[in-house]
Each structure stands twice: as C-alpha cells, then as structure tokens.
Amino acid sequence: MGRRLGRTAGSVVALTGVVALAAGCSSSSDSKGDADAKQTKLTGACAPYQAYAGHKGKTVTMFGSILSPESNSLDKSWATFEKCTGITIKYTGSNTFESDLPVKVNGGNAPNLAIIPQPGLLTQMVLTGKVKEPPAQTVxxxxxxxxxxxxxxxxxxxxxxxxMSSNMKSLVWYSPKYFAAHKYTVPTTWNDLMSLSEKIAKDNNGAKPWCGGINSGTASGWPATDWLEEAVLGSYGGDVYDQWISHKIKFSDPKIVAALNTVAKYMHNSAWVNGGYGGVQSIATTTFQNAGLPILKQKCAMLQQASFYEAQWPKGTTVTPSGDAFAFYLPAVNPSVKTPVEGGGEFVAAFSDDPAVQAVQNYVSSPEWASSRIKVAPGWVSANEKVDQSLYSDPVDKLSAKYLADPNATFRFDASDAMPAAVGSGSLWKAMVQWFSQGTSVTAVAKQIDDSWPK
Structure with a gap:
C-alpha cells in the first residue's frame, strides 16, 4: 500500500514549465475561468503560479489515506500555491479510506480529488463512470x-x-547504534539476513530480531502483503511476479506457497518476533505506525517497512547511518534476481472537471510541487524525473531514490495494489490478518485468496 511536486533546478526550466502549464490550464478551463485568469496577474514570488490563477475563493476537496503526521507536510507543500492562487485545498485523511471512498462516490458525495494508492481501487472507481479524464497539462x-x-x-x-508520489518498499529499518554496540553488520544477502536474525535471537540481549505490526483500521493486513510480495519478487523475479498479479499463477502455486513459507520462517517464528509487544499474534493487533518503535528501546532489532515509515519515528529521533534509526536495502531471497525493488505510489483521480480542480491536478502532478514536498516531508520520495536529486537532504530519501531510479533494477509496483480491489485490498488483507491472528495454515491462506478472485 502506498502511501505515498515544487520547483525544478534552474529558473529557465521553471519558467518554461510555467508557460507550458499556462497553456494546459487555459485549454481545460471554461470561458469564464479563462477570463478570470486573464484578469488575474500574479507578480513577485507568486508569478510562477500564474498558470493556476483565476479561481480565487474556490475550495477544492481532496480525500486520501494519508494521516498525521505525514499529512501535515501535504498542507505545507501547497501553502504557497493556496496563498498565491486563492484556491483552498481542503484535505481530509481517513484510516478507512479504502472502504469510505466507494461509499462516498456511489452515494453522490465524492470528493473533488482522491489520492488513490491502489490501481485496483482506481479501476473500481473508473467503472462507476464518475472519474473525470485529467486536463491536457496533467497528461x-x-x-x-x-x-x-x-x-x-x-x-x-x-x-x-x-x-503523485512513490515510495521504496524494499527496506529494513534498524538502529545503527544498537548494531554497533553488539558488533552486528548490515547484511547484504538473504542468507546473511537470516543468519543475523538467528544470532540476535541466540545472543538474548533483550531484543528479538524482528518486530512488526499490520493493524491499519479497515486496511489492516497491508504490511504483511509487502512481506509476501518481496519474497515473491526476490525469489522468482519480475515475470513470475507479473503472472501472479494477473492470477495466471495462483496463490496455491508451489512458488507462491514457498514465498509464504519464506515469510513464515522469520515473521511466524515465535523466537524471533515481536519484540516489545508480544508473540506472533501481537503482530495482527500492533499498528503499523507503532511497529518499529521498540527498535528505539532495543526490544527488537529490525522492521521490514517502506521508506515512508520515517515519518513515524518520534520527534528527536536521529535517522542517519550512525544514529538511532536508519534503513538498509532488503536483499534478494534468490541472488540470481538482479536488485529486486518493490515500490508503491499514489495517484490523483478527479470526480469533478471544475477549472479550479483541474488547476490543482496540474499543480500536484508537476515537478514544481514534487520539489516543494521533498523540502518539507522527510521520508517522501518522488519518481518524477524532472526533480533535482540534490534536493534530497534526508539520507533515507537518498537511499530510496537510488534504488527507485536504478534502470538496472528489477522494479515492480506493489502487487496487492495492482490486483483487483476485491483481492488486493480485500481478501488478501483479510487473509494476512487471519494468518497472524489465528495461525491459519499457508495452504488455507492460499485457497482462501484464490477462491475470492473475481471470475
């Protein structure tokens, strides 16, 4: 699941982008909007926002799954846009977004814009006939x-x-200070990772090797789908992964069952989890936001979670290669798979074609907005190629961008987000919760998901 566009480098590029944006906005606005835009002249620091002018006093509603503290950076990222254009972006986040959005749309109460982290859910919304095609500049x-x-x-x-955003899933969070104190080294192969886990458990120094949490309201279970997806991609590569997404390869296939067992080896191992919270079952009740906090108390050593988890560390946590917390690249289960990288992201869909709404669409899809968000949102990464990579001041963001932009990596989008919504954000999430909370067998988990696949 994902969770997750300001100025480009160089004034010439920025000005060129503004001219292009202006053309896109005017072509997608109604005649009254065009007239208002021509009458509105932005100057000074607001001049770069001329393309979005002409809609002063308008409010654009936006709905998503991004919650505080991560959502705080959203408001900061478009604050200047709001001030200069007079458009108010009213963002609302919900922990039950995936179930709330269909209700709102089908009930005639759709937001102007929705930040959708699953292509499967996007398909579901498009099939309602309520999603509007984006304006030319967004395209x-x-x-x-x-x-x-x-x-x-x-x-x-x-x-x-x-x-709208991209995030790096193939990461493991840990405490460099804790590793240094116990002379542990960051593993670079899967075998090294499992050997380190075994050593930490045997050392019995107060920390379990792994911690985890998959509770996320109506989205509970999604972190465990990431663990499985990493195992599939890292074991068999992109072709098998793609066939799995389309159900050409079923969950009951020996390859996917083997990947489930790969996850079970470390995350269902009572001697290895869930430091600071309890045993295997506690993973189902621990929120994903709180899952890694025992790392800071040396109650667990590692958490497999995406780059956006950085926003969950308490204020004052030093997130550096030698600090309280940092992350390392999750190595491939099978070394023959070249640099497997799983990523997630979010997409902005519109349920209104009002000119003010389209102005916001154009802005949040631009490299200018991406750059502004990078500056105020540690842990947030964009795969927009026009973003100046030097803007990343955060070391985790630099690490994430390195792999997301690697042309030689075996990159794939989050599988559960790309599967049909009934499975990806439905039966698969539910099965993952049951797997941890009830100890459901691997074969039963696989059968449950296969049986739920849309005919």
Missing part, C-alpha cells in the same frame, strides 16, 4: 515519469490518474 506532466506509472494510472488503456 503532459506524466511524461516526466517512467512510462510504467502512466500504465498504472490507466484503465482499459485510457489514462485517468497521474502519479
């Missing part, structure tokens, strides 16, 4: 991303939702 902005992202934002070959 142009998507060219700044790898072509795969436009595919994930399309349904039936038609483009509907521009990517």
């Amino acid at each position: 142009k902005n998507v060219a700044n991303w790898n072509a795969a992202w436009k595919t994930y934002g399309s349904v039936g070959g038609k483009f509907y939702a521009a990517p």
Whole structure:
C-alpha cells in the first residue's frame, strides 16, 4: 500500500514549465475561468503560479489515506500555491479510506480529488463512470515519469490518474547504534539476513530480531502483503511476479506457497518476533505506525517497512547511518534476481472537471510541487524525473531514490495494489490478518485468496 511536486533546478526550466502549464490550464478551463485568469496577474514570488490563477475563493476537496503526521507536510507543500492562487485545498485523511471512498462516490458525495494508492481501487472507481479524464497539462506532466506509472494510472488503456508520489518498499529499518554496540553488520544477502536474525535471537540481549505490526483500521493486513510480495519478487523475479498479479499463477502455486513459507520462517517464528509487544499474534493487533518503535528501546532489532515509515519515528529521533534509526536495502531471497525493488505510489483521480480542480491536478502532478514536498516531508520520495536529486537532504530519501531510479533494477509496483480491489485490498488483507491472528495454515491462506478472485 502506498502511501505515498515544487520547483525544478534552474529558473529557465521553471519558467518554461510555467508557460507550458499556462497553456494546459487555459485549454481545460471554461470561458469564464479563462477570463478570470486573464484578469488575474500574479507578480513577485507568486508569478510562477500564474498558470493556476483565476479561481480565487474556490475550495477544492481532496480525500486520501494519508494521516498525521505525514499529512501535515501535504498542507505545507501547497501553502504557497493556496496563498498565491486563492484556491483552498481542503484535505481530509481517513484510516478507512479504502472502504469510505466507494461509499462516498456511489452515494453522490465524492470528493473533488482522491489520492488513490491502489490501481485496483482506481479501476473500481473508473467503472462507476464518475472519474473525470485529467486536463491536457496533467497528461503532459506524466511524461516526466517512467512510462510504467502512466500504465498504472490507466484503465482499459485510457489514462485517468497521474502519479503523485512513490515510495521504496524494499527496506529494513534498524538502529545503527544498537548494531554497533553488539558488533552486528548490515547484511547484504538473504542468507546473511537470516543468519543475523538467528544470532540476535541466540545472543538474548533483550531484543528479538524482528518486530512488526499490520493493524491499519479497515486496511489492516497491508504490511504483511509487502512481506509476501518481496519474497515473491526476490525469489522468482519480475515475470513470475507479473503472472501472479494477473492470477495466471495462483496463490496455491508451489512458488507462491514457498514465498509464504519464506515469510513464515522469520515473521511466524515465535523466537524471533515481536519484540516489545508480544508473540506472533501481537503482530495482527500492533499498528503499523507503532511497529518499529521498540527498535528505539532495543526490544527488537529490525522492521521490514517502506521508506515512508520515517515519518513515524518520534520527534528527536536521529535517522542517519550512525544514529538511532536508519534503513538498509532488503536483499534478494534468490541472488540470481538482479536488485529486486518493490515500490508503491499514489495517484490523483478527479470526480469533478471544475477549472479550479483541474488547476490543482496540474499543480500536484508537476515537478514544481514534487520539489516543494521533498523540502518539507522527510521520508517522501518522488519518481518524477524532472526533480533535482540534490534536493534530497534526508539520507533515507537518498537511499530510496537510488534504488527507485536504478534502470538496472528489477522494479515492480506493489502487487496487492495492482490486483483487483476485491483481492488486493480485500481478501488478501483479510487473509494476512487471519494468518497472524489465528495461525491459519499457508495452504488455507492460499485457497482462501484464490477462491475470492473475481471470475
């Protein structure tokens, strides 16, 4: 699940982008909006926002799954846009977003914009007939991303939702201070990772090797799907992963069952989990936000979680290669798979084609907005190729961007987000919760998910 566009380097590039944006906005606005834009002249620090002018006093509602503290940076990222254009962006986050959005849309109470982290859910929304095609400038902005992202934002070959963010899933969080104190080294192979886990357990120095939490309201279970997806991608590579997403390879296939058992070896091992909270069953009741906090108390050593987890560390936590917390790349289960990288992201879909709404669509799909968010949101990464990489001041962001932008990596989008919504954010999440809370067998988990696949 994902959770997760300001100024480009160089004034010439920025000004060129503004001119292009202006053309896109004017072509997608109604005649009254065009007239208002021509009458509104922005100057000084607000001049770069001229393309979005002409909608002063308008409020654009936006709905998503991003919660505080992460959502605080959203408000900061578009504060200047709001001040200069007079458009108010009213963002609301919900821990039950995946179930709330269909209710709102089908009930005639859709937000103007929705930040959707699952292509499967996007498809579900498009099939309602309520999602509006994006304006021309938003379409142009998507060219700044790898072509795969436009595919994930399309349904039936038609483009509907521009990517807003990207995140790196293939990470393991740990405490460099704790590792240094016990002379542990960061593993670079899967075998090394498992050997380290065994050593930490045998050392019995007060910490379990792993901690975890998959409770996330109606989205409970999604962190465990990431663990499984990493095992599938890291064991068999992209082709098997793609066939699994489309159900050409079923969950009951020996390869996927083996991947489930790979996860079980460390996350269902009562001697290895769940430091600070309890045993295996406690993983189901621990929130993903709190899952890694025992690392700071030396109650557990590692947490497999995405780059956006950085926002969950308490204020004052030093997140550096030698500090209280940091992350390392999760190595491939099978060393023959070249640099497997799982990523997630979010897409902005519109349920209104009002000119003010389209102005916001254009802005949040631009490299200008991405850059502004990078500056105020540690743990947030964009795969927008127009973003100046030097803007990343946070070492975890630099690490994430390194792998997300690696052209030689075996990159794939979060599988559960790309599966049909009934499975990816439905039966799969539910099965993962039951797997941890009730100890459901691997074969039963696989059968339960296969049986739920849409005919």
